[in-house]
Amino acid sequence: MNIITVINQKGGVGKTTLVFNLAMSAVEQGKSVLVIDLDTQGNASQILTGDIGINRIFVNGSDDLFLPEFAGINPTRTEHGVDLIHGHKGIDRIDNVKEVEELAYSGALRARIRQLPYDVVIVDTPPAIGVRHMAPLYWSDRVLIPLEPELSSVAGLQDVLAALELARPLNPGLRWMAVLNRVKKAAKSHREVSDAVRAMYGDSVVSELTDRTAVADSRQQEKPQPVWKYRGSDRKLRTLWQDFCVQIVC
Template structure:
């Protein structure tokens, strides 16, 4: 039975794909057979892991297979992660007849895929594909910036998680404050308020660091950054901790 982790936030730019890709690559590094399903029509996770800048413009081999194929054909990447990539045609799923019923029926299919871990990157807005990831998963990681507009996205995804738990009773979630700027009084205040409002849920605070995005652009995990061993250990340690939560 695969362990399924979704990465979700209803706002772009808060690090959703960064965490999804690093979690998947950490699972591979730890020796687990790992897949990533990219349900985001922008397809950034698939582009990152495949190294193919045009992957998001290809429908064949994409994440729609979860809905359309009895045995989805995953693409193996150089990172060792098997992917069903994202692309713009995924938006057609949102308009399928009885998509909510179909999504629930697919939960067992996703959880019995031949992998130890399945990581799901989600769209940055509410809809059937985001809810699908929440219904299929054991755990949701919610990356969020300590900023006003990100708090709106956080509140929306927490509402979606609450709805999903009506059907997926064991669903757990953790919040990660990302790209934190220590010199910002606003971000310090918001971070403190989050910890008070969500005791035991805020798992980690990651400071804003350029190497994180630079490594992702190269399709590499943060721990491959050799110039800062502390940063590398921080990210790999976090990803390992997440994997062991389920």
């Protein structure tokens, strides 16, 4: 099993788009895929199901994974070939609950997640720090940190790296990667911040994804598509996204 958590403490950095495209890449590689949506907004769940009201369905959600009385999962099978444990507006009920926190940061919950019958599990996290933000760091093999080339987003990266160190005693093999996302190459400030991030973190910055309308449009279709299958994407953009996603989920 390969568990990938997509995380940043700053919202609006493109986590959900990355989650969707990573999941589609894994399906294309013949892998069984589960997406765990831990965000109350449930954006990844809406994209995968086409149901904008799924974040108001309070049963069989991702909060069930954290309950001491866990009795197994009942995922939604989506038309994309991806199984989903959806996010909803009520999952914050597990925040600041002592029993949940004790389980969340334990080897027991890590074992529970890692016994799920999937080749690839992709976790979408909320931007706010808390149990749903921290706990996946104890389960994961890889953490992908998207950031826009802005100082506030870089600060979010540094906060995530500090959180990773807290998880390492239980999960010493955890690896992290950063991706610069929504980069405007014509913007001097974006170029400067991108160069600074690469200078600080070197090979841990695995790709640079440009700010292109086709990326947003690809997931706004009646049936959302990965960037490399969307007709509005040019060849260079398709290759960039496809190669990047294969690199992360392989």
